[in-house]
Amino acid sequence: MRFLLIVFVFGVFLFTSCANESDPTADKAAFTRIYDNDRFDASFYPIDMKQTPDGGYLILGGRRIQDSNFTGIYLLKTDPFGAYVSEMEVDEAFVNPVGPLLENGGNYYFFGMTSTGLQTQLFQLDAEGTLSDPISVGGTYPAAAAIDGSNFLLLSYDNFNKLSVVSVVNPAGSVLQSKGFSIGAGDAAEEPIINHFLRTGTPLPFIVGKTPAGQYFFNGFYNYTLSLVFTDLQNDNPQGVVQGQQDDGGLSQVVPQEGGKFALARFNFGDNYYLPNTTLNTTGVSSSTDLGGNPFPELIDNAPVKILRLAVNTTKMVLYGSNTRSNQIALYGYDEASGEFLGSRYLGFSNSFEIASITPTTDGGLGICGTTYVAGRFPRICLFKLSQEQLIESFQ
Numbered sequence: 496m497r498f499l500l501i502v503f504v505f506g507v508f509l510f511t512s513c514a515n516e517s518d519p520t521a522d523k524a525a526f527t528r529i530y531d532n533d534r535f536d537a538s539f540y541p542i543d544m545k546q547t548p549d550g551g552y553l554i555l556g557g558r559r560i561q562d563s564n565f566t567g568i569y570l571l572k573t574d575p576f577g578a579y580v581s582e583m584e585v586d587e588a589f590v591n592p593v594g595p596l597l598e599n600g601g602n603y604y605f606f607g608m609t610s611t612g613l614q615t616q617l618f619q620l621d622a623e624g625t626l627s628d629p630i631s632v633g634g635t636y637p638a639a640a641a642i643d644g645s646n647f648l649l650l651s652y653d654n655f656n657k658l659s660v661v662s663v664v665n666p667a668g669s670v671l672q673s674k675g676f677s678i679g680a681g682d683a684a685e686e687p688i689i690n691h692f693l694r695t696g697t698p699l700p701f702i703v704g705k706t707p708a709g710q711y712f713f714n715g716f717y718n719y720t721l722s723l724v725f726t727d728l729q730n731d732n733p734q735g736v737v738q739g740q741q742d743d744g745g746l747s748q749v750v751p752q753e754g755g756k757f758a759l760a761r762f763n764f765g766d767n768y769y770l771p772n773t774t775l776n777t778t779g780v781s782s783s784t785d786l787g788g789n790p791f792p793e794l795i796d797n798a799p800v801k802i803l804r805l806a807v808n809t810t811k812m813v814l815y816g817s818n819t820r821s822n823q824i825a826l827y828g829y830d831e832a833s834g835e836f837l838g839s840r841y842l843g844f845s846n847s848f849e850i851a852s853i854t855p856t857t858d859g860g861l862g863i864c865g866t867t868y869v870a871g872r873f874p875r876i877c878l879f880k881l882s883q884e885q886l887i888e889s890f891q
Contacts, residue, residue, distance in 0.1 A: 523550070524860060524882035527842075528577040529867055531875055538874040539569055541851040543594035544864035545603060547622040550575030550857070554864060555596050555605055556876055558584060563610045564693050565590035572624035577878050581624055589616060589629060591692060593637045595852065597647055599666055606637040606649060615651060617668045630668035634660060636692060638701035638715065646671065650703035650713045652678075652688055659715040661703060661728060674728045679719035687742040688716060697797065699742065706751040710734065710777060714746055721745035725777045735777040737786075740764070745783050748800040750813070752831065758802050758813045761786060765796035769827065771813045772834035789836075791827075793819050803853045804831065805861075807886045812837060814853065814890075816863065822847035824865055824879075828890035840889040842879050846871065859883035 532539065538559040545553050552573045560567035568585035569592075590610045597604040607616050607629070615637045616629040636652035649662045658675030665671055678684040690696025699721065702714035712725045717736065723746050725735035739745025744763035751757055752772070759770040761783050768788030775781070791798075794817050801816040811831040819825045823843035829836055842848060842863060849866045856862050863879040 523575050524858060524880070525885060526577050526878075526880045528573070528878045529869065529875055530571065530579060530877070531869055532873075535873065539876050540866045540874050541864045541876045542592055543596045543605075543852045544854055544862060544878070545596045545598060546854060546856050546862060547572075549622065551580065552577065552862060552864075552878065553596065553603060553620075553622065553624055554876060554878070555592055555594055557592055560587050560590070562587055563590050565608075565610060566592065566694060568592045568607055568618075570620065570624050570626065571876060573878070577880060583624060583626060585626065589618075591637065592618075593640055595640065597640060597642050599642065599645065599647075602666075604647065604666065606632070606640050606647075608635065608637055613654075615649070617647075617664065617666075619666070632662075632664055632668045632670065634662070634670075636688075638692075639703045639713070641704045643705055648703045648705065648711070650701055650715055652692075652715075654685070654689075657685060659713065659717055659724075661711060661713050661726065663728070672728050674726060674731075676717050676724060676726070676733065678716040684716050684719045684741075697742070698799065700745070700747045700799065702746075702749050704749065704751065706755075706777075707753055708755070712749070712777075714749055723749060723775070723783070735775075736780050737775060738780065738782050740784065747798070748802045748815075750802045750804060752804070758804070758829075758831075759786070759788070760800035760802065760815065760817075761788060762797045767791045767794045767796075767798050767800070767817070769800075769815055769829075770834075771815070771829035772831065791817075793821075793825070795820055799850065801850055801853050803855070805855050807859075807883075807890050810837070810891065812890060814861075816850045816853045818849050824848050824850045824863060826853075826863075826889070837890045840881075840885075843867075848877060856880070859886075861886060 541556045554571040556569040557566035558569040570583040572580040593606040613635045615632040615634045619627045639650040641648040647664045660675040662673040663671045691699040721739040723737040724733045748760040770788040798817045803814045813829045815827040823841045826840045861881045867877040
């Protein structure tokens with residue numbers, strides 16, 4: 496049996512209510528939901544979330560399964576109020592869901608792999624959360640994905656040849672272009688990668704993307720260290736490398752901006768730094784430790800970071816989301832052009848909360864999806880919805 500714990504939060508006061516007893520407009524604009532489950536041995540965590548055309552939300556998540564060391568696949572659909580509509584626990588023959596959810600042609604896509612053979616699969620679902628049969632892509636260990644026009648970018652790990660591989664994949668699952676880069680010989684670099692996939696070690700910030708100028712990049716292992724690598728997918732050697740400190744330091748989030756700028760977050764031996772408006776050497780070798788940045792001692796060690804570019808009222812801003820030592824989700828806003836700090840907002844109460852994704856909503860607000868721990872021990876998916884007025888209050 497599944498049940499839904501519904502929590503509405505206004506200011507510092509906590510209320511519980513039913514949707515038909517409150518203002519529907521207000522309920523859509525701002526709410527908090529926790530999706531509980533009566534199976535005490537079950538664990539669920541979100542990976543990404545998108546708002547669907549009906550105003551509801553589609554959540555890609557992972558779940559603990561019994562017959563694999565990898566994470567199973569979980570899908571959740573809600574209505575515009577964040578109320579539970581449907582769910583799917585995908586067959587355990589498929590594991591390791593990789594976000595984000597990629598919108599293309601009215602459908603949503605994500606990557607995963609088979610539990611036997613570890614072959615990469617492309618999954619397609621519609622706005623109602625109905626899943627089509629997966630398409631085999633080939634290759635192993637998908638790690639990160641992004642949109643590339645009408646195609647997809649995929650970062651994966653080739654465990655046989657010990658390569659970080661960037662591929663261009665079309666919606667039919669065909670690999671149009673691919674290039675691999677050596678992580679280095681031996682087991683030292685591979686160990687944290689495998690621990691990442693098995694969720695037995697520190698989660699690694701694998702990223703893949705393309706700059707507005709058309710240069711591909713990935714954040715992954717290259718030459719023994721976690722590095723940001725720029726490539727044209729033609730030459731065997733990278734065009735540029737921003738080196739980290741093995742798996743103890745590097746970039747935790749990378750979002751390209753216009754004019755060759757980037758919004759970045761980096762970590763180094765536990766410390767966290769934000770750089771909302773900076774330049775990178777994309778054609779040479781440099782070190783992430785030389786980038787500087789604004790330190791954030793209130794964040795947990797080597798904190799996961801999400802970055803979203805959005806407009807709040809008339810201000811173009813860069814929004815950072817991460818996890819604090821006080822077990823809250825923290826949002827920090829910066830002016831995109833100047834890098835000026837605009838304000839902060841904290842989400843969470845009582846239980847521990849951890850961020851998974853942030854997405855703009857059609858009403859000018861913001862959706863934040865994360866993990867909370869019911870009774871302090873059961874991992875469950877949570878969804879915060881902030882109104883446009885709350886964003887203006889926090890960041891204007």
